[in-house]
Every structure is written in structure tokens, then in C-alpha cells.
Amino acid sequence: METLTKGAFIAALNRMITTFDEQMEALSRMDAAIGDGDHGISMARGFHSVAERLRAVADRDIGTIVEMVGSSLTGVIGGATGPVFGALFTELASQAKGREALDVADLAEAFRRALDAIQAIGQAKVGDKTMVDALAPMVAALERAAGEGVGMDKALEMALRAAEEGRRSTAQMKATKGRARYLGEKSIGHEDPGAASFVLIVRALLEGFRAERNG
């Protein structure tokens, strides 16, 4: 059975570190359209700190590694982005505690918990034009994949496609959370940068899995 191993997680994290550096300006430009234009900087700052701390925990279990990511993002980023993306990894960590590999059902359960935690922190529902609009369909896709018993590659591909569709759907939404809500109708036509960042994370997971599998 295909699993997401610790090696794949580390490969995925390294991709996130590179991606958020490369996408810093693009994400900030997205944010400038509906917020204050620093989302890319915030994510890059958070993953810089992950990069600095990764080596120290790289030989530990997945739970410990992902816990480090969660606490780095929460601690370093601040704003609304820090607690939300921090909770994403902190909830993954509680599922992955002591584990060296996760299967599709584990991932589905972990991301479901992350969704619950993030909604509890930010009170955002689907349709509010936040990262929840990418996360919620991604969780549903993972759960479908787990139910159908598909392999990890296929499951992550379904997850990525659902997250991307969710990200695109935010363009048509009117923001009701965070600073973008003051734009009201004018927020329509722009994708949510938090949803875009979440897609980058899911893509890194898929790429990390494939890189590890293909050696």
C-alpha cells in the first residue's frame, strides 16, 4: 500500500520552502488587490523559519517534524495567516505523532481535523473567500479517495485538483472575513491569496511524494 513516508514529507517541506520564496511577490500582488499586500512576505517569512529549524528535527517522526512547522508558522508569521496555517500543520502533527508514514485515510482524517480547527479559530465558512474554500473541498476529495481505496498518488492528485478548483471559486466570492471584507463587492474578481497558498502546499505534498517514490 502506498504511503506518504517521512522522506516524502521532508521532500514536500523543502519544496514548500523553495516555492514560498519563489512565489513571494506573486502572492503579495494577489493580496495587494484585496488586502494590504504582504501575504507572500508572511508565508516566506514563516517558511524561512521552518528551513532554519528543519535540520534539527529531520531524524524524528513525522509528528515532531510537522509540529515544528506548525509552531514556526504560528509563532513567526502572526496576523491571521500564522494561526490558520499553523493550525493546519499542528493538526496534521497530532495525527502523525510517532509515525514514520501515513496512508490516505490518515491524511483524510488529519486534514479534516485541520479544517475543523481552522474554522474554530477564524469562524470562516465555505463561501467566505478564505483558504477554507480550498481546504474544505480538498478534505472532501481525500475522504472520497480513502473511501474508494485509491493509491496515494491518485488521492493527492484528487486533493490538488479539488483545492485548485476551490481556489478558483474564490474569485467569484465577496469577502466577509479579514481586511478584504472592507472591499465588499470590489473583492469580487480576485482570487484569495490564502487559498492560493494552500494550493501550493498541496502541490508540494504531491511533488514530494512523487520525488520520494521515484527516488
Place this chain on the structure above:
Amino acid sequence: MKMKKLINDPMHVADELVQGFVTLHGRDLRQLPGMNVLVRRAMPQAGRVGVVIGGGSGHEPLFLGFIGKGFGDAVVQGAIFTSPGPDLILEAVRAVNGGAGVLFVYGNYTGDNMNFGLAAQRAAAEGISVKIVRVWDDIASAPRGQEDERRGTAADLFVIKIAGAAAERRWPLEEVNRVAVKARDQCRSLGVALSSCTLPATGTPIFSIGDDEMMVGMGLHGEPGVESTTLKTADETCGLMIERILPDLPFRPGDQVNLLINGYGSTTLMELLILARSARRILEASGLTVHEGLAGSYCTSQEMAGCSLTLMRLDDELRSLWDDPGWAPGFSRNPF
């Protein structure tokens, strides 16, 4: 056009401004190692409530300028326009807790509410009582009746001063919280922006305002205003702001208020003084009396031009707390 700024690495502006502040005020406060958290050297004090303030950087002198005797006891500075994370806030709580609990005073924004909320939960798990007062004075950001949806702006100064004075009187946490909530509920603000702020990391303006325009109700982070209008004189601008502020509380003839004319960053003291003159005349013509007036750049948004006007209605208790001696680097009272 890129805004010219005298900075170093844009990623480290918050770190470096905090270090600069410590360079100047290190006699009275200390920085927690490796963190953008400043604590009065006089803290903690057994049995005395600690007041923790904070928020995103880029609004100087808010927040760090309002740490002092009879003001905030610790300040937590986030990155530019970004709330600090819960770890730093919790460190500030531990540093000022003298066993009587801690009061948070900060502006009502999504990120701040999340991070200060998480820190309060963690503090409670350690047995430290925390009360939270979110400042929400900007009447342009949500309608009457939805005050808790409004943004916090220059009234932070008023609420921090009242909370700090009550803590300095060694009132218990419930009482410090009560008067801070009362102060918050008696404050209303409205501002006009003449030009945009610029994020140090990007160097480009967040929005643009036409040469002969001004934006009413603009936020401190480029949040759009409620309406764009032609550039007006100081007297007309003051009239426009006061006309909308008075009915919102509402302030009534006979009320005594504190007045704050706040510059957003690049508006000169000359202009703020001219506005103060207008404000006083209009308020008195409306039957209000001004107890103490302030004009200066207290709560800024980088080089944004424009100003806000804040009123806090006073009763005997608030006036007495306001008049208590107090000192903070960002606030000085008339020395005469």
C-alpha cells in the same frame, strides 16, 4: 513610483525599529531576548495587574510608544501591519504577571483577535487570568450597532492610558477591565486620507488617491474608505468628521470630551494644529467642552497623509484616571 525609505533589509524592519527603541529607552524597559517584546523594568509587581498592549508594526509611535508608567507594562510588536504571534504575547504575559492577572488592550482586527485570543487561552492554562479589551473606535468601518466589527485606531491611546492608570492605582483585574471597557465604549474616531501608505517590503503604494481628492474613512492598512470627495480645507474637513462622529455615540451638548487630532504619518504638525483649532470651535459651538486636547502623529500608517479625529466622552471616573500622572515615550503631557 517606488517610495524612498531609509531602511535596511525590508524583512527586518520591525526587529530593527524595536532595537532602535530599546537603544533610546533601555533605562526604563528591557527587551526579552530574541523577541520583539518590551517590558517595563518596574514589572512585575506583586499584586498589581499587568497591561499588555501590541499589534502590527508600522504605526509608530503606536504601540511601543505607549509603554510606560501608567500606560502599557509590556508591548508586543508584530511584523509590519501584522499581529504578533501567540508565543510572544504569552511571553509578555509571563513577564508582567504579578499574580493579579493581565489585561490585553489592542485594536480589533482578525489577526490580532486570533493571536491574542490564543495567548489568553494558553495563559489561562498556566493559571494566569487574562481579560481582553479590543478597541473599536473607527465609525467608518461598520455601522452603528455593529461596534464590535469596527477597526481599532487612534483611540488605542485613550484606552491604554485609562487601563494603565487603573493598573497603577493597583485596582483588581475586574476593575481595570471595567474602566478600560468603559473608556473604549466612550470613544469614536473618523479619518480622512490624502495619500496612500507604502509597505517597506514592496515600496509601492497600497492604493491611489487623485491629486484633488481625499478618502473618508480609510483604514490604517490601506482598507478602502467609505467615500471619495474633493480635497477640502481644514475647517471643512474637521466639520465633516465631527458631523459624523457626534451622532454616532451620540455625544450631546454638555458632554465633556478629550480630543485627539491624529496625523497619519506625513501630515505636518502645522496642519494638525490648524485642525485642532477648527475642532475646538466646532465642538464648543455644539455645546461640548474639551477637557484635554492632543494633536500629533500617535497612530500612523507609514507615510500616509491625512488625519483622524477621536473623541472620548469623560465622566468623573474617566477624567480622574486620565488626569493621573503617567509617562510614556510616545505621550507627553503639557509640562507647564
